[in-house]
Amino acid sequence: MDALLNWLKLPSLLVEGRDAGRAGRGLFANADIPPSTELFTIPARALVNCRTLAPHYPKGLTAVQLIALHLCLYRPLHGSHSLDPLFGPYIDSLPSQFESHPLTGHVKHPHSCELPPSVATALGRLHARYINDWRAVREYMVGNRQALTHKAEVRLANRSDDALEADFLWGWLNGKFNTRCIYHRLKSTRSHPDNLTLCPILDFANHIPSGTSMKPRLSDAEKYNAAPVSRLGDPLTLLSPATKVKVGEELYLTYGAHPNRALFVEYGFVAPYAPDDARAEVEVQDIVEQLFDNQGNEGKIKKQMLQDSAYWGNWSLDASPAVSYRLITALRLFHVPLGSSEDVQRWRDTLTGVRELISDANEAAWKRTVAGICATVIQRAKTRRVSENRAAEMLWQEELHVALRVSEAHS
Numbered sequence: 410m411d412a413l414l415n416w417l418k419l420p421s422l423l424v425e426g427r428d429a430g431r432a433g434r435g436l437f438a439n440a441d442i443p444p445s446t447e448l449f450t451i452p453a454r455a456l457v458n459c460r461t462l463a464p465h466y467p468k469g470l471t472a473v474q475l476i477a478l479h480l481c482l483y484r485p486l487h488g489s490h491s492l493d494p495l496f497g498p499y500i501d502s503l504p505s506q507f508e509s510h511p512l513t514g515h516v517k518h519p520h521s522c523e524l525p526p527s528v529a530t531a532l533g534r535l536h537a538r539y540i541n542d543w544r545a546v547r548e549y550m551v552g553n554r555q556a557l558t559h560k561a562e563v564r565l566a567n568r569s570d571d572a573l574e575a576d577f578l579w580g581w582l583n584g585k586f587n588t589r590c591i592y593h594r595l596k597s598t599r600s601h602p603d604n605l606t607l608c609p610i611l612d613f614a615n616h617i618p619s620g621t622s623m624k625p626r627l628s629d630a631e632k633y634n635a636a637p638v639s640r641l642g643d644p645l646t647l648l649s650p651a652t653k654v655k656v657g658e659e660l661y662l663t664y665g666a667h668p669n670r671a672l673f674v675e676y677g678f679v680a681p682y683a684p685d686d687a688r689a690e691v692e693v694q695d696i697v698e699q700l701f702d703n704q705g706n707e708g709k710i711k712k713q714m715l716q717d718s719a720y721w722g723n724w725s726l727d728a729s730p731a732v733s734y735r736l737i738t739a740l741r742l743f744h745v746p747l748g749s750s751e752d753v754q755r756w757r758d759t760l761t762g763v764r765e766l767i768s769d770a771n772e773a774a775w776k777r778t779v780a781g782i783c784a785t786v787i788q789r790a791k792t793r794r795v796s797e798n799r800a801a802e803m804l805w806q807e808e809l810h811v812a813l814r815v816s817e818a819h820s
């Protein structure tokens with residue numbers, strides 16, 4: 410931390426990064442901190458993003474690809490410091506490995522750990538993003554070899570493909586959105602995917618699902634809804650939570666209202682939940698898709714109707730206990746015979762709020778189907794291959810818990 414503060418030219422701070430147990434390192438208060446206090450400001454030059462890296466590389470990569478490439482090229486060798494003349498002391502402060510991240514295991518031994526289907530699907534999507542970025546960067550490295558080997562400190566020549574990919578995966582897990590990168594306005598539009606940055610010290614902060622948390626101060630670019638005026642972008646200021654923090658307490662960020670499935674796949678951990686917590690959730694896409702598939706042509710038409718009205722997919726149950734409105738809407742249609750134009754119209758009327766339901770019989774039918782879906786989730790959670798991965802086990806337990814709660818509510 411001292412080397413990092415020296416490099417940042419920051420005085421001692423109200424917070425320090427240190428061991429936080431199972432979560433790795435965290436940010437802790439060095440003194441009592443009044444509400445919404447400015448904790449520190451990281452100058453734009455010390456943020457790792459598309460603006461600070463662009464002057465040092467030929468064009469052609471997205472922000473995530475560029476950050477991952479830079480980290481890959483300057484990953485510290487075992488026990489030594491990063492040779493990066495730009496961000497070396499910061500790169501030294503990054504985690505040395507991501508062995509517990511599910512993507513690392515998935516890349517090395519796909520399918521070694523049995524996961525709930527919706528989690529496996531989400532991990533598969535993340536893997537596809539990773540492969541896409543790795544291919545793009547590999548091509549870029551071939552096309553720009555001369556420019557890259559011009560950098561005196563870069564060791565490309567003696568590196569095996571495997572070593573290079575392992576370093577790229579490490580860089581990618583640091584540099585993709587989530588894990589350690591946060592939103593930072595660098596482009597003229599708010600939705601541009603390159604609006605992200607690595608930020609020293611802030612990235613020691615762990616996640617808290619609810620309660621008061623630290624917040625980055627709105628940057629000028631964000632305030633004026635425009636690209637930053639200065640070449641390297643705006644600096645980043647972190648504010649303490651809106652309530653007082655006592656010396657020694659950990660300060661958190663709220664990464665987002667993510668279910669455990671997303672926390673596991675994106676960040677590599679799961680958070681505890683209360684028995685009736687709506688964040689405890691099962692996504693039942695695979696089971697419900699199969700139901701529509703089994704209806705043959707009628708199912709195909711219903712799928713199209715749901716896609717057209719933006720209700721296809723993202724169907725969940727939660728432990729509050731509840732069935733998501735999206736799932737109820739899909740299952741209502743599932744039980745409508747398409748030959749009955751009156752019922753089809755009634756279903757459309759439920760979408761616009763003209764009607765609350767199609768009929769009592771239709772309500773009873775979708776509830777019976779929910780009970781069947783719960784039975785499937787319970788069955789597969791009870792008969793799965795037990796995993797040594799603690800987080801994977803917790804995800805299976807969560808599925809079982811949610812399905813039991815919803816099934817009790819519908820019996």
Ligand SMILES: C[S@@+](CC[C@H](N)C(=O)[O-])C[C@H]1O[C@@H](n2cnc3c(N)ncnc32)[C@H](O)[C@@H]1O
Pocket residue numbers: 431432433434435504588589611612613614615616617675676677678679680
């Ligand atoms: C931005 S970093 C936070 C700092 C990190 N703990 C470290 O040691 O550098 C995000 C990572 O911290 C860990 N993490 C964050 N919040 C956590 C929590 N509530 N429980 C367990 N691990 C957590 C996860 O590994 C996550 O990918």
